[in-house]
Amino acid sequence: MKRTEFKINEFFSLQLEGIKTFIYVNGKKFTPCKYVLFNILVDDIDQYVTINSIDEIMDNLDHLLEEYPDTITPEVEFWAHCSNLQAWVKYGYNTDLLDLSLSFSLLKELAHEGDLQAKRVFKDEIAKRLMRGDFNIIRYLIVDGYLEFLTYEEIISILSSENFNFSLAPPKRHFY
Template identity: 70%
Template sequence: MRNKEFKINEFLSLVLKWDKTLIYVNGNKFRQCKYVLLNIPVNDIDQYAFINSIDEVIDNLDHSLEEYTELIPPETKFWAHCSNLQAWAENDYNTDLLVLTLSFPLLKELTNAGDSKAKRVFKEEIGKRLMRGELSSIGYLIDGGYLRFLTCEEIVSIFSSDNCLVFDNIFKIYQKDDLDQFSLASSIFRDIGKYLFSSIERKLQHIFNTGNVEDLYIFFNYHMFDFLTDEEISMLFDSPMDLLERSLNILNNIDCENIKIEEGLLSEKIDNVLGEKIQERLLKLIYKKNMKYDVFFYLDLLKYLKNDDTDYLNYLENI
């Protein structure tokens, strides 16, 4: 078969060669197109109205016809790929219109080749995916090193936005104890937790306003504070957040056998950051005469106190 070429713009073209569709960027071979056959059931079309990207469509569609792709002539496949990539280019390289594993590598390659439009939208597309909070997409961007194309200030700005859903989506997986998604959520949180201070602060404020002890357990049991900077940890435990005091005020009203803190209240990281401040804050609470000895014991907080202080706490428990 004679080679066919379709030029989308000065940087992007497709070539049909040896029955294979190849993508070229700035005259250099980029990769071979992979064929994905989507079969959208007509009766179920409404369920796709709120899907954000082609990746979500692929995850939700019937793939039963993919085994028959070899029956489709190579030239037909070629023109289908040309149509898809032309639509992608005409829509400002919107990464929602191509699969993630093609759109971002191709957009990066076009940027490196000097495509001014690609350069303009590249960071915007990364930011859009981060803001949307789809964990599979964010995991791909992290693994592919795409966050390094944003400055630290840009990343913090995205994750600090009230409209950014990534922290909420991670927290929902922890709430549901979703084992299928837990590994991905934890991996992402380890990588980007240091950028999520504003989201953590907002969530804690909501917990203290509502007294939602189950959500409080999640923070401590999953050591979610450990990924913050030392300065940020100190800010949470200082006024006005007063994390330790407000947490203990909630836990102090619960029978010890019903408290679901698994490994003590304070992690080694918090211990190292706060040091003697922990003892100061605990003593302040003790001398307010509103803390239970059993709660301190169960949460492994007695180790921060001297014998006289624990005796006094025990005394308060029994008067």
């Protein structure tokens, strides 16, 4: 079986194994990459200026590439995943740049494995996402236990902040 590897940093890499891309953390298989959601053309970049996170885009897309996995080759998909994760690291593990569940689970694992930058930003990313007040994101963070990484005082500080922007808009996605 042909394997292609791309090292993101000293803590994690991606490997193309057959037709599937996997993320490895400290040499251990962590998770498969799911699919490439979409391709932003340079000419279309302006339409994404008001988007806060990839999760907002996911809520409004038709998931065309998910339904038609043969649209791009496994090699092209591998390099797209590499590019996305490399950008995620370059921009300080910003959880807005990846799918919510991937960004937080990977950030948590990297912090656990000793990545100092991941340790520094982990709680800040949880707080940042809570501050926005998006119902689906708050629900995800609660259900998946991410609030346990914050102290009671930190949670109270976030909820009482004038920047906390919670609204009970109807959920767009369901986490099962």
